[in-house]
Amino acid sequence: MPAKAQTYKGMKDYLPGDMRLRQYIISTLTAVATRYGFEPMQTPIVEYEDTIAGKLGDDEKLIYRLQYGDDRLALRYDQTVSLARVIAQYPNEITLPFRRWAVGPSYRGERQQRGRFREFYQFDLDTVGAGGPLADAEIIAVISEALQALGFRGFRVLLNNREILSALARVVGVDEAAAGGVYRAIDKFDKIGAQGVREQLLQGGIAAEAAEEIIRFTQLDGPTAEVLEAVAAQLGSDARGAAAVQELRAVVGYLQDLGIDPATYDVAPRLARGLSYYTGTVFEAVIEQPPIGSLLGGGRYDNLIGTFADRAVPTVGTAFGIERLQIVMTELGLGPQSQGAVTAYVTIFSAELAGEALRLASELRRAGIATITALAPDKLGKQLKEAAVKTIPFALIVGPDELAKGEVVVRDLRSGEQRNVRREAVVGAVGGT
RNA sequence: GUGGAUGUAGCUCAAUGGCAGAGCGCCGCACUGUGGCUGCGGAUGUUGCGGGUUCGAGACCCGUCUUCCACCCCA
CATH class of the missing domain: 3.40.50.800 (Anticodon-binding domain)
Known part of the structure; x- marks a missing residue:
């Protein structure tokens, strides 16, 4: 009896019909990144278990572990940790600031959903060793241009700053231990609405008055300048919060100087982002139709890349989800014409x-x-x-x-x-x- | 990983436990030098897979896989 012909749960085969679009996506992203001076890089899918483990908290169980002889190994969970390893491993070969892109699969043992697989490809884009808002703006510029180059029109890159949310928690009197729950609730705003967020906040032990302030704050929307103004007013008493608003203002200013269409990004105080390692600017590209969650996400993480080298290496980066782009582009009819290669x-x-x-x-x-x-x-x-x-x-x-x-x-x-x-x-x- | 849905023709979907169907698409013919429009005709199939209950299962039960939703997380 031959073995059953079946792919492993959460993993997909990509036949020629799928690959045309996947290759188009990757080559389009590569072209835009290259135009901005980002350099290619590739690292192994398999890493030592110690390289990957011990950084994810509850999500440790999602890591695929394997053993070969006495070697304890793991499949990479994302490409960011591998980037951190490379930065520490080749101090003499890599000059900072370092702009690099990398595309390839990562692995997470999650239950499959739309746009979420156990093997998924990401196109990573990071600038290592640059702390200022210009590096943030540059990444966002590439995102905006790349999504336009792929043919997207109705997308938005939502922008926020982690410190703005921290400041909000302080200003409304939420203690640090509860702040994580607040971020998670806020992040779901687009999905569950104001009432849903309110319920979740109250359930999390947040005072009713504080919850109302949080909701009012996260509903701020409109022209970028006005939203920034309102955010600044709300956080005026918090020095770090005020500094974060200034930083976000600077990012937006650079985006204008870089000639990025203002219709493609929005300051969005409701954007929280789950990953705990973000330290400053955060962003996420969303599209109204069809529903897919986020097309990509990213932000500034100044403490992660240095962990192998034991020093702070400020970094900002993003990861495009190839499968999500593929799903959405297929449904929107974007991508290369279906016309065959024969003339x-x-x-x-x-x-x-x-x-x-x-x-x-x-x-x-x-x-x-x-x-x-x-x-x-x-x-x-x-x-x-x-x-x-x-x-x-x-x-x-x-x-x-x-x-x-x-x-x-x-x-x-x-x-x-x-x-x-x-x-x-x-x-x-x-x-x- | 937890909870819940889902799977029937190429596609979208029907079918009280009692002969597996419709629309679209596909193929053929009308059309012996022209695809798309129209008309007529035809085939759609291991009902995801494997067990079980039953005289009888697409339907009920168990397992498994798929796809999807919520949680969690996020690309």
Whole structure:
């Protein structure tokens, strides 16, 4: 008995039909990142268990562990830890600030949901060793441009700063131990609404008055300048909060200087982000339709990259979810045209004229035009249908009349228009040189 | 990982425990030199998979996988 043909739970095969879009996504992201001077990098999927474990708290159980002989290993949970290792391991090869991109799979043992798999690809983009708001703005600029390059129109990159939320907690009198619960509740605002957040806050032991203030704060929305103003007013008494607002203001200012379309980002005090290691600016790209959660997330994490080197290495970065982009782009009809790689379809009018068809196809191929022919002298209708189904732009017909006149019928299957073309001009008529 | 849904034709979905169906798509013909429009005709199938209950299971029970939702987390 052969083994059962089945992929492991939460993991997917990507057949040629899927790969066209995946490769398009990756090459588009790569092109934008490269234009901003980010350099490629790749690290192993397998790391020593000690490299990955001990940093995730409750999520330790999501790590895939494996053993080979006496070696205790793990599949990477994300690419950030690997980046931290590389920074510590090659101090002489890498000059800071270091802009790098990396694409590849990571592994988490979660139950599968839409856009959430046990093996998932991320396109990571990080700037290591730069602490200021310009590095933040640059990453956000790449995000905005990359999503536009992929064809997205209705997306928003939500911007916030971790310290703004910390300051909010202090200002409304929530003690530090409860602050984590507040962030988690706030983060769900878009999903469960004000009433849902209120319930969750009260359930978490937050005073009713404080809860109302938190909700009012997280509902702030509107023009960037106004939102920043309102946030500043609310946190005025908190020095660190005020500094964070200034930082966010600076990020937005740089985005303007970088020429990023203001319609693609929003200051959003409700954005919390789950990962506990963020220290400053945080962001997340969302899209109204179709529902998918977030397309990417990221932020500044100044304390994580230095853990291997035992020093602070300020870093800001993001991770695009390839599968999520793939799902959403498929549903929105974005991406490369479904048109196949073949340009011309040469019909075979009759068995006697097959030679003419093959000679014509041969000429086209020599001219660099991807060409297929019918494989039998079927009815013309059937042949044209095959070409149409394969979304081939041009169908060529050489019948007795054309042969006698030294012409070829060139039919544009997209428009339905056709014309007779001199045999020697056919290559030009189908777009060749 | 916890709780809950889900799976029937290529697709979207029907079918009191009693002959597996519809629409769309697909194929053929009308159309012997032209795909899309129209008409007529045709085939859709291991009802996710494996067990069990029953005279009889697409339906009920158990297991498993898939997809999805909530929790958790996040790409």
